[in-house]
Amino acid sequence: MRRLITALVAIVMAVALAACGALDEGSGDTKGTVKAKKGSTVVKVGYLHTIAVDDKLWLGQVAGYWAKQGLDLKLTKFDTGIAEAQALNAGSIDVAIMGGVTSNFPAQGQGKVFMLNSIENATAQIWVQPGSEITNVKQLKGKKVVTTTGTTADILLLRALTKAGVSRSDVTVVNAAMPDAVQAFNSGSVDAIVLWVPFDLRVKEADPGASMIASAGDYPDAAVGDGWVANNAWYAKHQATVKKIVAGWLQSNAAFRKDPSGSLQKVWKVAYSQDAKLSDLQHQVKYQTDYTNAEWLQRYENGQVLDVVGTAEKAFVALGGLPSFVEPKTFFDTSLFVDVAKQAS
Amino acid sequence: MTRPLRRTPLRWTLPLLGVVLAVVAWWLVSLVMTGAKQVPSPAATLHAAVVGFTEHDLLLDLRLSVLRVLIGVAIGCAVAVPVGFVLAWYRPLRLMFEPLVSFFRALPPIALIPLVIVYLGIGEQARLSVLSYAAFFAAVVVIYESVAAVDDIYVRAGRAMGASGLELFARIVVPYTVPQVFVAVRVALGIAWATLVAAELTVAQRGLGTYIQDAANFSRKPDLFAGIVLIGLSAVVMDRVLVAVMRVSVRWQDRVAR
Incomplete structure (x- = not known):
């Protein structure tokens, strides 16, 4: 029992010592930046x-x-x-x-x-799978589209569907964080992705055959x-x-x-x-x-x-x-x- | 009669063999999974880790995450041990609070992140509170279940010899359940590591969880794998250390090697 108490005290002390100022994530100063003057x-x-x-x-x-x-x-x-x-x-x-x-x-x-x-003004883009039959926004009807909802990309999807006369309810919109959305698209789980640059590069790296069918640049109200x-x-x-x-x-x-x-x-x-x-x-x-x-x-x-x-x-x-x-x-x-x-x- | 496994060289070689098999399987998968679903090879992952340690201060991320987990588990368990004993010892309290414990234990820490940011901010206290929360609810259940499982015969024997309630608790219940406290800490440690990435979503600027998030945001798969492997390795090392402490500390209790 005495040995146990000694061990427990040792653990608690080790943690306490470790906690003393050791959780410093750094000053936030990045190499190559100008430091603020004293009293700023x-x-x-x-x-x-x-x-x-x-x-x-x-x-x-x-x-x-x-x-x-x-x-x-x-x-x-x-x-x-x-x-x-x-x-x-x-x-x-x-x-x-x-x-x-x-x-x-x-x-x-x-x-x-x-x-x-x-x-x-044009960072958001809509991409489809390599060899996809989808060549324009209208053809997204009935398809599964992944994006990060409530973002620049989602605004493009809204504007593009509205202009093409397609109701959002006719499209299956899947919400995911953009890195996950790109993975889902690259793995072929969805028909299209609405992304923002530079995630287009990750799509093209995975398969150069993927193609862009629309960009926010085509829709001034998507900026x-x-x-x-x-x-x-x-x-x-x-x-x-x-x-x-x-x-x-x-x-x-x-x-x-x-x-x-x-x-x-x-x-x-x-x-x-x-x-x-x-x-x-x-x-x-x-x-x-x-x-x-x-x-x-x-x-x-x-x-x-x-x-x-x-x-x-x-x-x-x-x-x-x-x-x-x-x-x-x-x-x-x-x-x-x-x-x-x-x-x- | 076979010798106990822990006294043979197999005790060391079998875990090593398991690791080698896992790495070989990973390497084979990396040969098959290419293109969009590419899995970085063990060599590529090791290279990413080496670059991380030598050029990007990955050691700081590792150190911060290890400390966060240690402190989170220490706080969580320090609270869980007395609470667990009290809940087990006083049946009305247990009946009153057990549903609440089950309720809060089931809440995924990641769901609490928005509330933590709003009410506790984005400092270290936010991350430690998430980890302590996870550790507490993991440990408290193990502790009060272990107290409840104390063999009644010992308690009755103590009472027959005139022991008071406090004496029963100090002389019978506590020694009987000490090994289970270590089990509770082990469980809490595992849960805390599993919660680390969520905890560091409270806008941590450094740490293994943050390292993984950044790697995902910029599609750096070898770094992503390196971060995941480091979390796993850290958890294994800490668990082994705890097991060693446990062996020394509760040597009086018979353990059967199967």
Whole structure:
């Protein structure tokens, strides 16, 4: 019995010792990024690790644009916009950079959009099996289609089926996380997949005979805006910090527009080299739309950015992800971006 | 009469043979499964692991996951042991709470992730709470079932000799059920490893579960396999260590090798 107690105490002590500071995941500083100056304002930022969402974020880290603004961004990577929204609401992060769900959760009062990062106008695509008899969207009727529901891809499916006059109920839509959806498609379990780039590369690698029958580029109303969204309470108190974020982003965007391939290479080197080939990113950025700072400003002033967010929001309403349409100007505050961009120009 | 297996070289060679057979089977499958359903070979998986350890600090992921499991199991079992004894010793309490234990035990931890993120955030406490939860419900049932299985004759003998309730508990029930506590910890350990990937879905930035998620997101199959194999290996090593501790600690109890 004494031996047992000794063993148990030893185990508990070992665990306690192990627990002392050993659960440190690292400082979050990535090699090749500029460290924040002492006394900088800390902002907890969540992001999706996809180039249309985190390109300017990472270039800002590499070139020190955030540090120059006196910001210390503490980054947390998320796998889904849903988890980002949950963390944003819980106050675990101050700001989230989201994909298509920029038009969804903020419309439900969960966060304030203050800036778009880019517009994904053709990232979503519909692919069919090699040798498939399906050559157009109309022929998806009665077929099994896999996608990740409630995402950019699902919006394309909605728009494409609507335009082809096919009811969604006439198609068997299977929901899966995109990596799993690609596996299901590659194994021949489904007739078609609605994906977003770069998963088209994984489909082509598995079988070059697979073919694309439609892309979001064919449907202007299938474009989505990727946006910077702040926690409501944090946004109300930290507008000066938001302005600094916008200023840093404008510098990053200007650098990206000045040298797109060089900037992409820098981003790949620090943030993606472990995950993807540079050629994957080069392929991916072809399907997103970016503007110069002056062009963005124009689109903020004439309301085009609100239209992009509102159009995607209507798709979420049609898909049942939102109870009703809310005017984008109620959850997308364009004023700070306009102020800062005007001062910078 | 045959010698007990644990005293022969077979004790070491048979598990090794099992591993070799599994690796050969895996290698054969990798030769057949190519193209879209490609299975990386053991060599490709080993290479991915080596690159992971040498270039991407996979050791940090391994260390974090091992610690999370250890702490989760320690917390879960530390709570499960007294709760299990109390539930077993006080029948009204057991009757009252057994349905609740069954209810919560059946909930898959992955279903709790959204709630955990909302209420506990995305820090280490979120991951540890998921692992502790899984470990607690796995262990508590084993413990109270083992206490309930204490042979009545010992309890009656103790009472006949004038032992108080506390003495019965300390002198008869606890020693009798100690080996089962180790079994409970072993079960909890297995469940905790099985829950690791779900626990690290609470936005962990590093860890084997996160490593596997990232590999899946970017279709890096050898890395995916390497992560899975490392989880399995870690679980086996920890289980063997626990068994060794158990052998030393409860040597007084007869065990029959079959």
